Structures are given as structure tokens and as C-alpha cells.
Amino acid sequence: xxxxxDLLLIEGLGRRDKVVFxxxxxxxxxxxxxxSMQYLKDRNAAEDLVQDFxxxxxxxxxxxxxxxxxxxxxxxxxxxRCLDLKKHQKITEKYRTYILFSSDSxxxxxxxxxxxxxxxxxxxxxxxxxxxxxxEIFELSRLGGLSNQEISxxxxxxxxxxxxxxSNSLKILRKELIEYLPLLLxxxxxx
Amino acid sequence: xxxxxxxxxxxLPGYLSGDVSDKNRAIIDEWRSESPENETIxxxxxxxxxxxxxxxxxxxxxxxxxLKKVSSRLSERPSSRxxxxxxxxxxxxxxxxxxxxxxxxxxxxxxxxxxxEHVVMQTVSSRQGMVxxxxxxxxxxxxxxxxxxxxxxxxxxxxxxxxxxxGEAYFEVFKNEKQPFRVNAKDLNIDVLGTSFNVINYDxxxxxxxxxxxxKVSLTGDDEHAEKEYGTMHPGQRAVYHNDIHKVDTEEVEVxxxxxxxxxxxxxxxxxxxxxxxxxxxxxxxxxxxxxxxxKSYIYKATFRNENLNQVLNLLKLSAPIDFRxxxxxxxxxxxxxxxxxxxxxxxx
Numbered sequence: 001x002x003x004x005x006d007l008l009l010i011e012g013l014g015r016r017d018k019v020v021f022x023x024x025x026x027x028x029x030x031x032x033x034x035x036s037m038q039y040l041k042d043r044n045a046a047e048d049l050v051q052d053f054x055x056x057x058x059x060x061x062x063x064x065x066x067x068x069x070x071x072x073x074x075x076x077x078x079x080x081r082c083l084d085l086k087k088h089q090k091i092t093e094k095y096r097t098y099i100l101f102s103s104d105s106x107x108x109x110x111x112x113x114x115x116x117x118x119x120x121x122x123x124x125x126x127x128x129x130x131x132x133x134x135x136e137i138f139e140l141s142r143l144g145g146l147s148n149q150e151i152s153x154x155x156x157x158x159x160x161x162x163x164x165x166x167s168n169s170l171k172i173l174r175k176e177l178i179e180y181l182p183l184l185l186x187x188x189x190x191x
Numbered sequence: 192x193x194x195x196x197x198x199x200x201x202x203l204p205g206y207l208s209g210d211v212s213d214k215n216r217a218i219i220d221e222w223r224s225e226s227p228e229n230e231t232i233x234x235x236x237x238x239x240x241x242x243x244x245x246x247x248x249x250x251x252x253x254x255x256x257x258l259k260k261v262s263s264r265l266s267e268r269p270s271s272r273x274x275x276x277x278x279x280x281x282x283x284x285x286x287x288x289x290x291x292x293x294x295x296x297x298x299x300x301x302x303x304x305x306x307x308e309h310v311v312m313q314t315v316s317s318r319q320g321m322v323x324x325x326x327x328x329x330x331x332x333x334x335x336x337x338x339x340x341x342x343x344x345x346x347x348x349x350x351x352x353x354x355x356x357x358g359e360a361y362f363e364v365f366k367n368e369k370q371p372f373r374v375n376a377k378d379l380n381i382d383v384l385g386t387s388f389n390v391i392n393y394d395x396x397x398x399x400x401x402x403x404x405x406x407k408v409s410l411t412g413d414d415e416h417a418e419k420e421y422g423t424m425h426p427g428q429r430a431v432y433h434n435d436i437h438k439v440d441t442e443e444v445e446v447x448x449x450x451x452x453x454x455x456x457x458x459x460x461x462x463x464x465x466x467x468x469x470x471x472x473x474x475x476x477x478x479x480x481x482x483x484x485x486x487k488s489y490i491y492k493a494t495f496r497n498e499n500l501n502q503v504l505n506l507l508k509l510s511a512p513i514d515f516r517x518x519x520x521x522x523x524x525x526x527x528x529x530x531x532x533x534x535x536x537x538x539x540x
């Protein structure tokens with residue numbers, strides 16, 4: 001069920017209010033692209049698909065029927081388009097297995113996706129709870145793409161310490177992010 | 192072979208990144224298959240592990256650019272039979288529809304205006320003697336020093352995140368390359384992507400200061416001095432902008448001294464008594480008058496932690512040839528009080 005804020009947005013879309021449209025676009029665009037990229041594995045294709053989706057959302061806005069949340073409507077819509085596109089491209093056996101596998105968890109899983117700003121807040125909040133050194137090491141490893149050996153050389157500490165700090169960070173992050181984690185569902189399904 | 196959970200946890204990052212020996216991989220594989228709970232922990236770890244990467248992935252998509260493209264396509268119309276019918280009707284009813292759409296357009300405009308104005312400006316101020324800490328809509332953290340004021344929008348729309356500072360504040364800016372962060376301090380603009388720095392910009396001062404702790408910031412003049420570029424700063428530097436001559440001087444400093452106020456500490460390192468007095472009077476909201484000009488050039492070194500004004504003054508008296516006299520607050524005719532006044536003079540030997 002859409003909540004009050006969603007109802008206002010849906011109503012705005014129905015009136016073809018460009019300001020409402022822009023707001024929804026800016027809020028969800030990047031996360032929808034990242035989501036669609038998981039299916040299409042191609043940045044441009046992912047962006048094109050999401051843009052097409054928004055164009056048709058606007059064109060069909062007056063007859064729009066949204067009974068779920070906006071978020072879930074957008075993610076489901078993009079996902080269906082991705083799957084359609086993949087079908088056109090002759091999907092592989094492995095892929096078909098995935099669709100079968102995921103269909104039962106679909107209805108609730110899509111609601112668990114987040115906009116970029118929401119994920120950013122959650123990650124940021126977790127990182128703040130790290131001891132400073134721990135955070136530095138974890139960021140070098142995950143964002144900087146440095147190997148444990150490189151971090152150990154750079155900071156002048158033993159490789160063992162680096163490993164321990166990273167595993168501590170992961171432990172904290174897992175506990176802090178626990179309610180946001182379903183968001184990443186799609187990522188591991190494709191591993 | 193059994194392993195303790197903490198041993199398993201220590202192996203997980205390597206397993207997730209693929210940088211793991213066959214033996215350790217087998218250990219984790221076995222642990223995962225032991226129970227559904229283990230598998231859940233594994234999946235949660237995997238997702239936490241990917242969270243930052245996913246965020247990074249999202250950040251490479253620029254919604255503002257994309258929106259421009261999409262907006263230009265929104266006038267496309269799906270062609271259908273009903274549309275042809277509508278066109279015929281429209282041809283007959285051209286005039287009333289024109290009138291009606293004119294009406295709708297004006298309505299829309301006022302709606303738009305209303306929505307745009309919906310970005311409300313908000314001001315947070317810090318009372319004398321207190322440090323206020325809060326976060327902005329984008330996740331940027333702000334420490335506002337005693338007697339300072341920060342003006343910011345409830346959400347950041349547009350190409351730039353702009354806030355306006357009076358007084359002193361420390362910023363930990365959330366990194367977002369698509370929407371640079373700007374602190375406006377009188378005529379000076381401080382532009383940053385994501386970094387930590389301290390800004391001092393009191394109205395009664397003829398200068399504004401920026402102390403950069405980490406990252407990189409660039410300094411420019413505001414609208415009236417828009418063409419002025421004052422260059423970029425590096426960590427550990429302090430830039431002083433002179434409002435009267437629109438000039439910036441930079442120097443290397445010990446940054447701790449400048450950001451210690453966040454924890455309620457006042458640190459002085461080889462500062463002149465004039466500087467000490469300026470900071471003390473802001474911190475304690477009192478007026479301090481130096482009676483002997485000679486005192487102004489005394490160099491002072493001290494760290495105050497949560498001391499009250501009397502304690503600080505007595506410490507000053509003990510450690511420097513200075514004496515003080517306090518004039519208590521007086522009630523004025525309109526019911527307000529004057530500030531407490533303190534006179535500093537040379538100690539009589």
C-alpha cells in the first residue's frame with residue numbers, strides 16, 4: 001500500500017506535475033541504474049533502459065495505477081523491462097533458473113531496495129562507528145582497491161593487523177547494516 | 192575439524208574477496224553447509240561487503256544530466272485512435288481549450304513556484320559557551336562553535352550544496368562530486384567535494400579563516416568578486432582572507448589547536464594575548480579589555496579543558512605577569528543586562 005507521501009507523489013504524477021516527476025527521477029535514478037546494471041551488465045544499456053522507463057512513466061502518467069509503494073513500482077517496472085530485454089536477447093539456461101528461483105521472493109524483496117541517498121546514509125552512519133584506524137584500513141581496502149599487502153606497506157603495520165582490522169570492520173558493518181541488507185539481494189543472486 | 196566463530200570471521204574477508212588459500216576456502220565452505228544460520232551469517236557478510244561498492248556504483252550515475260535528456264523527450268505522444276478523435280474535437284473547441292490551458296498553465300506555474308520554494312532555509316545557532324553538533328540533509332556533519340550561526344536549506348536542490356556561516360564551525364563534508372559543497376563566509380566562498388575543515392568568520396572580524404584538516408578545498412570570491420580565484424589549500428594549512436583588501440594569506444599550522452574547541456577544549460600555542468583574549472571573550476560571552484598595551488604582545492601557551500572563566504583568569508594570573516578585575520553585569524533601563532566586563536592589567540610587583 002502506498003503511504004501518504006507516496007499518494008501525494010502519485011497524485012502529482014497523475015497531474016503530470018513536472019516538479020514531482022523531477023523529484024522522483026532525481027531520488028531514484030542512480031539506484032535504478034545500478035539495479036538495472038545487475039541484469040544488463042552494461043552501463044549505457046542500463047541508463048537507456050531507466051530513461052525509457054521514465055519517459056513512458058510520464059506519457060502514461062494520467063492513467064497510472066499504483067497500488068504498491070512508488071519505490072516498489074519503479075524497481076518492479078525496471079526489472080520487468082530488463083527481463084523483457086534479456087528475453088529478446090535469448091536468455092541462457094542459467095538465467096531462466098534465476099527467474100524461477102527469485103519469483104517467490106519477489107513481491108516483498110523489491111520493497112527492500114533503497115535510493116542512493118538512503119544507502120549512503122546507512123553506510124555513513126555505520127562507518128562513523130568504526131575506530132578511525134579501522135575505518136581507514138577498510139576504506140583503503142574496499143574503496144581504494146588496495147591489497148592487504150599494499151595497505152600494510154603503506155601504513156607500516158603488519159599484514160596480520162590489516163587482516164584483523166578488516167574482519168572487525170566487516171563484523172561491525174554487518175551488524176550495523178542488518179536492516180538494509182535485503183537491498184543487496186540481487187547482487188548475490190548474480191554472483 | 193571445528194573452528195571457533197571468531198576464527199571463521201577472520202577468514203571471511205579473504206573468502207569474499209577471493210584472496211584466500213584453497214584450504215581456508217574449504218573451511219568456510221564446510222562451515223556454510225553446517226547450518227542454515229551459518230549460511231545466513233555468510234550472506235549478511237557478503238551483502239555488507241558489497242554495500243560500499245554498490246554505493247560507489249550508484250554514484251557514477253548522474254541523475255541531473257540524465258534528467259535533462261529525459262525532459263527533452265517528454266513531449267513525445269503515443270499515437271492512438273483516441274488521440275486522433277481528440278484532435279478533431281480540439282479543432283472544433285480550439286478557443287475554449289486555449290483559454291482553459293492558459294488557465295492550467297498559470298495554475299501549474301504557481302504550483303511549481305510553490306514546490307521550488309519548498310526548499311526551506313533553516314538556521315541553527317549555538318549558544319554562548321556551547322558547541323552544537325548536527326548533520327545536514329546530505330549527511331555532512333557540522334560542529335558549530337559558541338555564538339555561531341549556520342544557514343542551510345532543508346534539502347539540497349540544484350548543482351551545489353551551499354550553506355552560510357557566521358562565526359566558527361567545523362565541517363565533515365559528505366563526498367558527492369556531482370554536487371559540490373560550498374561554505375559562504377562573507378565575501379569568501381569555500382568550495383569542497385568531501386573533506387574536513389574549520390571555518391572562522393565572525394561579523395566583528397575583518398578577516399575570515401579556513402583551516403584544512405584533510406582533503407582539498409578551493410577558495411573563491413563570492414558573486415561580487417566572482418572572478419577572484421584564491422587557489423586551493425592542502426591539509427595542515429590555514430588560510431586567512433582579509434575582507435578589506437580581498438587578499439588571502441596561507442601558512443602551515445598545527446591544526447589541533449584550531450579544532451580542539453569541538454571537544455570543549457581551548458588550546459593556545461604561541462598565541463599573542465590579543466588572540467587569547469579574542470577567543471576567550473567569544474567562548475565565555477564576556478567583554479575583555481586590555482588596559483596595558485604591553486600585554487597584547489605577550490605570547491601565551493595553554494590548554495583549557497572545561498574550566499570556568501574564573502579558573503581561566505586565575506590560571507592566567509599565575510602563569511603570566513597579569514592581573515584582572517571583574518565588573519559584574521549591570522541591568523540597563525530596558526531590562527537587558529550588559530556583558531560582564533573584565534579588565535586585564537600588568538601585575539604590580
